[in-house]
Amino acid sequence: MPNYIIATSSTSDLPREYLDEHAVPFISYSYTMGDELFEDDCREESRAEIYRSMRAGARLKTSMINEYSYYEFFKSLLETGKDVIFLDMTQKLSVSYVNSLSAAETARKEFPDRRLYVMDTLCVSGGLAMLVEEMVRRAEAGADYDEVIAWGEANKLRIAHRFTVDDLNYLKAGGRVSNASALVGSMLDIKPVLYVPDEGTLEVAQKVRGRKKALNTIIESILRDLENVNTDGARMRILHADCIGDAETVRDAVRKARPDFGEILISSLGVVIGAHCGPGLLAIFYFCGGRRPK
DSSP states (O other), X not given: OOSEEEEEEGGGOOOHHHHHHTTOOEEOOEEEETTEEEEOOOOHHHHHHHHHHHHXXXXXXXEOOOHXXXXXXXXXXXXXXXXXXXXXXXGGXXXXXXXXHHHHHHHHHHOTTSOEEEEEOOOOTHHHHHHHHHHHHHHHTTOOHHHHXXXXXHHGGGEEEEEEOSOHHHHHHTTSSOHHHHHHHHHTTEEEEEEOOTTSOOEEEEEEESHHHHHHXXXXXXXXXXXXXXXXXXXXXXXXXXXXXHHHHHHHHHHHHOTTBOEXXXXXXXXXXXXXXXXXXXXXXXXXXXXXXX
């Protein structure tokens, strides 16, 4: 076992089984549905139930993690006597990141003999999951604290993030598109194809008409990204918000075009990202030579 801890947040969207099996502590974002407050528990059954509720008209509101909660989380880890590496989603998509930095500074003063590294991962959701998994794998293989951090910093921008959403009204509610754009887009069946650039923001790569065209556009982009990449033994994560058929369509297309591709995992998208993008969100994550819009 390594003499340090790799920890993350629930927005890594890793399955609870993985987090428990590899002893990866996580801090939970919270959300409300109706008048009831919940913590994101990273369980597949919780995610499935949330999307069923959203399909039926339920609306979720998410809350950032405050500085004190981060401090308590970091303190509990440092009290084990081990150093800590913490990976949360990109600071450009989470106000919570600033709170984590402040909390870490306080925790370092209380534990001056321990190291606590808070990485700006520039990743989100399944991209963050892949970064966590690869760093955990290296830690379990015997890499030391500094080596794992160096690998993460050197490789985090190699993780491609590609998304499409089904309902523009969720992006409108989050302020990512205007009311007029959401109205016209819905009338014309416009589906944005999004990606995460090196800056860690969420940007529109293309706008296409229809869900089928959106999926085909994503598949084409994936295959272009993988043109000069050795995919023998590679891994891909496909996360879906109650649209497993579309996830399987993308998986099968990649398998057909690149039969040498390694493991392609399909699971439900985490609650926090899903609350802002709605049912029908499809997200694909994989290592490539570098991020680009198309």
